[in-house]
Amino acid sequence: MLDANIKAQLSAYLEKLQRPIELVASFDDSAKAREMRDLLVDIASLSAKVSLRENGNAARRPSFAIGLPGEAPRIHFAGIPMGHEFTSLVLALLQTGGHPPKVEQSVIDQIKALPGSFDFETYISLSCHNCPDVVQALNLMAVLNPGVTSTMIDGAMFQDEVNARQIMAVPTTYLNGAEFGAGRMLIEEILAKVDTGAAAxxxxxxxxxxxxxxxxxxxxxxxxxxxxxxxxxxxxxxxxxxxxxxxxxxxxxxxxxxxxxxxxxxxxxxxxxxxxxxxxxxxxxxxxxxxxxxxxxxxxxxxxxxxxxxxxxxxxxxxxWREMNVPGEKEYKAKGVCFCPHCDGPLFKGKRVAVVGGGNSGVEAAIDLAGIVAHVTLLEFADTLRADAVLQKKLYSLPNITVIKSAQTTEVTGDGQKVNGIVYKDRVSEEVKFVELEGIFVQIGxxxxxxxxxxxxxxxxxxxxxxxxxxxxxxxxxxxxxxxxxxxxxxxxxxxxxxxxxxxxxxxxxxxx
Missing domain, CATH: 3.50.50.60 (FAD/NAD(P)-binding domain)
Incomplete structure (x- = not known):
């Protein structure tokens, strides 16, 4: 699973473990489970202080947890934490093993003093560069406070959950079963939300x-x-x-x-x-x-x-980010209306989306999304695109992108829970048109x-x-x-x-x- 170079680096990191840790796996018979097992076997082979147990009873499968032998683990990964999340995995291993975190002592004290039970679930995509900040913050809280658990959930792997909870932006975090926050959050921000006296x-x-x-x-x-x-x-x-x-x-x-x-x-x-x-x-x-x-x-x-x-x-x-300021945009923000195609794109795999904006950022977003989604409709207010010529050439070469110019977006529509379309006016014919879709990426400056x-x-x-x-x-x-x-x-x-x-x-x- 891990190449020789990564193994060598991870082995050096694991030398910093101050106490034994245990990986607890909950597998099914899927290909992803076999891939996850290979990863965990590789990790366990790199340090005598890391053991692997494969009789976990987690409901989400495949998944694994990191904890201390003899204790119920509090950090869980429902997914294979590679890509941007590999650092989250390494930090979880080290911090569970007693390696001190690089945060202010006042933050550590605040985490340890939190009363109550906090069960965090964070839906991520492995291509999201903001997600690790949330995952790492919550994992650290779980290490320091026995009343906190943290679970990372790869939205692409657990698509049924994503659809059931209608998650259309990452990271999205739930606390004790209720939505807690969407988007990047620092540990101080999370603490400010759960520690009601912190702001004062x-x-x-x-x-x-x-x-x-x-x-x-x-x-x-x-x-x-x-x-x-x-x-x-x-x-x-x-x-x-x-x-x-x-x-x-x-x-x-x-x-x-x-x-x-x-x-x-x-x-x-x-x-x-x-x-x-x-x-x-x-x-x-x-x-x-x-x-x-x-x-x-x-x-x-x-x-x-x-x-x-x-x-x-x-x-x-x-x-x-500039918003469109049209009816439905605020109501469906993070429910189909997005601003980061790289972060949220994987959640729309196989679906239809629109990109609003024909500058460099909009055209780049359309190109990136075309490799993930079923179809991209790019809407540009002007009668020409403003993106660089090289980007336009690539854009028009892709078969699953439709470019509509002179299009004034007038409304985002939805079913009350999520986006189902976008309405625009043709600025030449004055005709109002509707595009049925599941996601909208706003890229207008x-x-x-x-x-x-x-x-x-x-x-x-x-x-x-x-x-x-x-x-x-x-x-x-x-x-x-x-x-x-x-x-x-x-x-x-x-x-x-x-x-x-x-x-x-x-x-x-x-x-x-």
Whole structure:
């Protein structure tokens, strides 16, 4: 199952086990069960501290669990955790075996103190790069707290469950049989949802912080660059972000980041976060800004009620997926309306889907989905596609893609539980048409995260923060950088440069005032 290179690497990792662990398998007579058995036999052969038992009684088959001998296991894998989930498997082995996790001690203490029983089930696809974050977080909680169990479920392997629960986006997590959340969640986010007092405690602690010299709002490439440049000046620097990494976390392949021929969004974000941590930067994650109040000390009020103060502020709040804003879209989000074809595509195997948007992202999505689904209908508002010529050539070469131009999407339809079609108007003939399908992937660009700034700083008609060449906004002491601004060409490398520029401008402002 595992090649020699992976076996060698895994063997080295398993040397870190501090106590024996047990793999408990529940098989059926399927080909997947044989494949899973081969994987487990390989793992057990690599360490004397790993044993394999094949008499498990799990209802989902094939599946396996990881636990301590003599104890009921709390981590379960209903599927073969390869691809993006292989790291989840390795971490589950190590952490069950006593290897310490790389999380803050305060997080460990919070997990251990959780009262009650928490049975988590997470539906994933092996091609999803966001799913492992959720699986790994819940597995760690299961390791640390005997009241928590965590089960990873490969939606492609357990398609009947996916259909029965009408799961159309991954990761989707259930807690004690009820839907708990959809999409990527950090362990801190999960804890905030199950630990009801966490938000109030966090607000109280944030409110006690002294004023910063530079406070960066946003943790994407622009925010990270701004924080690093500020910290290197030796001034008190803080970063407050809804999630560190921002939109880059949802980007899979990155091939235009100069000096790095190829990387993936989560890898780049991990490197950014580590670089920021190399300096004395106060990173306040999972916090959304709600209000900006100018003054001698600029105030940033957070949604949890806490207020941070700073002598200067850099706004780097980035952007989010643009929605169609048509009837039915919000009602069927994660029930057929999706924004990540790479993550959610496998859930629509053999089904009919639409892609809305004819730019590079839309055409790339259609091409990727064509290899999974039965048929793709691409809808473009304009009378021509905007994607690169090489992508259009590939698009038109695929037999299961229909391209419809001059199409204005007017409604998403469904049966109350899931999507069953899309309605569009032909902008030439004015005729209204209906396409029967099971999934819709929206790829129509981004919106700046600036709603909370209206009436405080000058915004363009597109909602972007208006800045000059040095990152100045209309408010003294407030600077901005990245995709939330009027800077042309929204690219990672440009955002990083803009972040550095804004930070240097903020430092210049501080020394002059």
């Amino acid at each position: 405690r966090a607000a109280e602690e944030l409110g006690k912080k002294d004023a910063f010299d530079v406070l960066v709002v946003g943790g994407g490439p622009a925010g990270a660059a701004a924080a690093i440049y500020a910290a290197r000046k030796g001034i008190r620097t803080g970063v407050v972000a809804e999630r560190f990494g921002g939109q880059v976390m949802d980007t899979l392949g990155i091939e235009n980041f100069i000096s790095v021929s190829h990387t993936e969004g989560p890898k780049l974000v991990a490197a950014l976060e580590q670089h920021v941590k190399d300096y004395e930067v106060d990173v306040m994650n999972l916090q959304r800004a709600a209000k900006l109040t100018p003054g001698e000390l600029i105030e940033v009020e957070l949604e949890n009620g806490a207020t941070l103060k700073s002598k200067s502020v850099i706004l780097a709040t980035g952007a989010r 981004l919106l700046p995260n600036t709603d909370w700034l209206k009436g405080t700083v000058d915004l363009s008609r597109f909602g972007e923060i208006e800045i000059d060449a040095k990152g100045h906004t209309s408010v003294p002491g407030v600077f901005a950088a990245g995709d939330c601004t009027t800077v042309p060409y929204k690219q990672i490398v440009i955002a990083m440069g803009a972040g550095a520029t804004a930070s240097l401008s903020a430092f210049d402002h501080l020394i002059r005032s």
